[in-house]
């Protein structure tokens with residue numbers, strides 16, 4: 001009868017299996033270290049993952065690495081990134097450095113720039129921009145394509161360098177956060193995991209409550225456990241906002257936060273921005289002027305890299321208001337029309353129908369004081385009197401259109 005060898009492998013076989021055993025041990029060790037460093041583990045408590053890895057070598061480790069891919073140090077959030085860029089990604093020193101100033105309680109300005117210039121050549125870039133963003137304000141940065149909005153925002157965040165000029169922040173750089181126009185996230189992560197991952201980078205000292213609060217502030221509390229791959233554009237945009245909010249920033253930069261959204265999504269986002277007024281300083285760029293008019297207290301108009309206007313949104317509208325009004329009258333409309341046509345400051349009167357007339361005056365002041373006086377003197381009833389084109393869009397076009405600014409002077 002032949003002998004059957006049922007004992008341990010011989011020395012040569014053991015030697016051949018040694019590299020494989022080392023790979024398995026290395027994989028398990030690596031997974032255990034990753035698990036220990038991760039802020040949380042997918043689906044199961046961390047201790048259970050550790051036990052599975054040790055008992056089912058190497059399958060537990062492989063399963064963990066596959067499921068926890070979102071936790072790898074390369075951020076899955078190609079998106080709403082906290083600002084305080086890592087040192088190595090910071091620009092080299094610039095000719096006239098961009099400086100972050102110590103908080104100054106005496107000033108009401110949260111973010112300002114002085115003579116900020118970034119010349120790309122060929123007339124493109126940013127030139128001598130003096131920004132002043134009041135603390136707690138919602139500041140709308142508007143301008144046509146290529147005006148320099150993104151350049152300005154990225155210099156404020158420290159992601160791009162200026163050729164000259166300075167930036168002054170009244171908060172530490174870590175209290176500044178930015179949300180890009182189209183945030184992107186790994187689709188297999190839940191909303192909670194996305195924001196929690198950002199928290200582990202920008203606010204490691206804060207707990208899961210900060211995540212829940214940021215999600216709630218962005219209107220996503222109900223969907224915190226859902227995978228973000230199924231989110232609508234509006235929800236994804238709000239998730240970007242939650243990521244930016246998790247570090248509780250005092251200054252928030254939003255790059256075109258409503259540009260990709262439908263009217264309902266835009267309204268939601270604008271409500272969220274408006275709700276931050278007074279609690280945070282928000283700078284948001286937009287080319288949708290109706291949005292800016294709706295929420296911005298202060299507006300800055302950029303064209304070809306230059307800040308053409310900066311001030312209260314209302315002032316911009318009033319300054320560029322066309323001196324025209326639409327009147328709805330009752331009573332002797334013909335008499336009102338005849339009298340208006342006789343006034344030296346009235347340029348033109350159009351009768352639209354029996355009750356409505358349009359009046360164009362020399363100046364806004366003439367119209368505002370003169371029209372009611374004429375109507376009253378005719379004993380006519382003034383049902384309504386609305387300025388024509390009293391919106392930011394018209395003001396913006398007047399300011400940035402061909403010869404707009406000059407033509408008004």
Ligand SMILES: Nc1ncnc2c1ncn2[C@@H]1O[C@H](COP(=O)(O)OP(=O)(O)OP(=O)(O)O)[C@@H](O)[C@H]1O
Nearest residue numbers: 120124125143144145146147148149150151152287
């Ligand atoms: N890295 C660069 N090198 C050269 N030119 C650039 C660079 N970045 C931007 N520009 C140019 O500078 C000008 C301002 O660009 P920027 O992106 O800041 O404008 P924007 O107002 O954000 O425009 P948009 O609304 O189209 O995004 C544009 O003419 C652009 O082509």
